[in-house]
Amino acid sequence: GPNWEDDLAGGNTARADVNLQKIGQNIALDFHDIFMKYLPRLCNHCLNPACVAACPSGAIYKRDEDGVVLISQDVCRGWRHCVPACPYKKIYYNWQTNKAEKCVFCYPRLENGLPQICADTCVGRMRYVGVLLYDMDKVEAVASTENPQEIYDNMLDVLLDPHDPAVAKAAKEQGIPDNWIKAAKESPVFRLIKEWQIALPLHAEYRTVPMVWYVPPMSPILHKDAASVHFPEAEAMRIPVAYLAQIFSAGNEDVIRRVLNTLLDLRRYMQQRTRGEATTEFDTKYGEHTLYDMYRLLGIAKYRDRYRIPAGVNATQEEKRLHQGVGGFSDCAFGGCSGSAPSASGCNGCAGGGHE
Ligand code: SF4
Ligand code: SF4
Missing domain, CATH: 3.30.70.20 (Alpha-Beta Plaits)
Known part of the structure; x- marks a missing residue:
């Protein structure tokens, strides 16, 4: 199958990878030194398709x-x-x-307020789905940006802040339903992309203005000994910054460094917090409160935090309730209850939320 080629023959085929050729840099391709990273790709439902x-x-x-x-x-x-x-x-x-x-x-699910099946069934819980409000009038200018390394910043400008009263008012005037505006305000992807700026577009230089964004992968963090974890500098990580930059920031290494440093800050902070140690200076602008919010969303987010999808006109409360009780991916195995414990035989018939 395809993964055989990716995993075990990668040492040979990687030499033909254009992203590597562009950075002209030798990275570990020997079997003993390599490790696997996966980049799931789906259609980006681009703004300029x-x-x-x-x-x-x-x-x-x-x-x-x-x-x-x-x-x-x-x-x-x-x-x-x-x-x-x-x-x-x-x-x-x-x-x-x-x-x-x-x-x-998965538009039939979307119309019913349900996350896409690849998101819903992801065992790593690594997909987040939410609403983004954007300014369509700016898209052509973004796609025409002369310097490819400026496209990412310009893409951020296209995305509007739903917490801005003027944006919410304009959205309402243009017929965007209230539940969509509310979902945009609670959108997990807005936080990852715009607020914290740790998710990046894949190959923005292709100029299609893609709307699937990625948190760049961290390289493996190695344990020095049982008591301490060695956090390398972004520059010293096994996946070269230059390589990630080819994939996620049109070659702009500063963007990758900033994101990796934020993720390193997050790990450092959580290690110190868990051990009850005093927190040290952070490399990035985010303080303890924001880093903890990031940890909650990236590490332990519940189903309802990863997906904020407003139901379309067809969705009924019953459909949503039935879905939330299925398969163990919701917070409560029985779909949640309104305070009293679910019975052993299953959901006691609430609309979700509350009890876990
Ligand atoms: S151009 Fe964008 S929207 Fe069209 S198929 Fe490719 S990824 Fe999807
Ligand atoms: S599961 Fe749905 S959203 Fe995910 S890749 Fe397939 S069609 Fe696209």
Whole structure:
């Protein structure tokens, strides 16, 4: 399967990786020295989707209501221009139906206020889904930014702060429902992307203004001995800063350093806090309160904190309640209760929340 190639043959195929070639740097490729990092990729539901622009049939469109990019299977004529047009290689041609297909951001679930199935079932609980309000009028200028290293900053400018009363008012005037504005204010992705700026867009230099963002991976932190953990400088980590910069910041290493230093601060702070030690100076601008908030969202967030998805018009309380009781991914195995303990036979019939 594909993972065999990634995991065990990577030492050979990595030499052809354009991201490595660009930095002209030798990194550990010998079998004994390598470690695995995975980068799950799905369609980015871009604000400037190249696939939409490339389709001669007009079969690909970005939905007004939630920004999901879809391919109409009725309108697609199998031209396949979208396949090479997407720089993320996220469109696949179905040779049985002769239509193009891609991630649909699980829109039927989305319409019912439910997280995407890849997010819901992720055993690492590493996906976060939420609403972002943005200024569509600025997108063309962002995509046309001359210096690729400025695209990330410009993308942040496109994203609007829903806590700003003027933004909330304008959103309401433009017909965005109250529950969407509320969800935007509580959005976990807004915190990761804009407030704390620790999530970055993948290959922003492709200029499609992607809307799936990534917290860059930390290299393995090695234990010096049983009593202490050695936190390396960002610069000394096994994944070179220059390499991460090729992937997440169009080569701007300062952005990667800032994010890694924040994540290091977070770990250092939590180690000191857990041991009851006095906290030391932090490298980054965030204080104890923010670092603890980051820890809660990144480390121990509950289901309702990772996903803030406003229900669409079709969702009923019953559908939401039924979903929250399924599969053990919600906070309570029985879907939550309103204060009294759930019975051994299952949910006692509340709408979720409260008791865990
Ligand atoms: S990632 Fe590719 S397929 Fe998805 S919206 Fe962007 S350009 Fe289109
Ligand atoms: S599970 Fe849904 S959101 Fe996730 S990649 Fe598949 S279609 Fe896209």
